Amino acid sequence: MKEDKNICYVCEGQIMSEEDLVICENCNHIYHKICWQEIREECIHCKNKICKEKLNNEK
Numbered sequence: 001m002k003e004d005k006n007i008c009y010v011c012e013g014q015i016m017s018e019e020d021l022v023i024c025e026n027c028n029h030i031y032h033k034i035c036w037q038e039i040r041e042e043c044i045h046c047k048n049k050i051c052k053e054k055l056n057n058e059k
């Protein structure tokens with residue numbers, strides 16, 4: 001089985017649903033949506049403020 005763990009960079013909890021998942025557009029660290037809001041929508045790794053949501057995959 002493939003390990004596919006989505007671990008939030010803030011709380012280190014697993015992100016269970018993709019609705020809850022946001023990805024920093026710059027460094028690709030992943031966050032819970034609520035954790036992302038808690039860090040005031042600024043990536044604690046790279047200070048980037050733009051995230052993408054996995055749901056919006058339109059190209």
Ligand SMILES: [Zn+2]
Pocket residue numbers: 008009010011012013031032035
């Ligand atoms: Zn989290």
Ligand SMILES: [Zn+2]
Pocket residue numbers: 024025026027028029043044045046047048
């Ligand atoms: Zn980042």
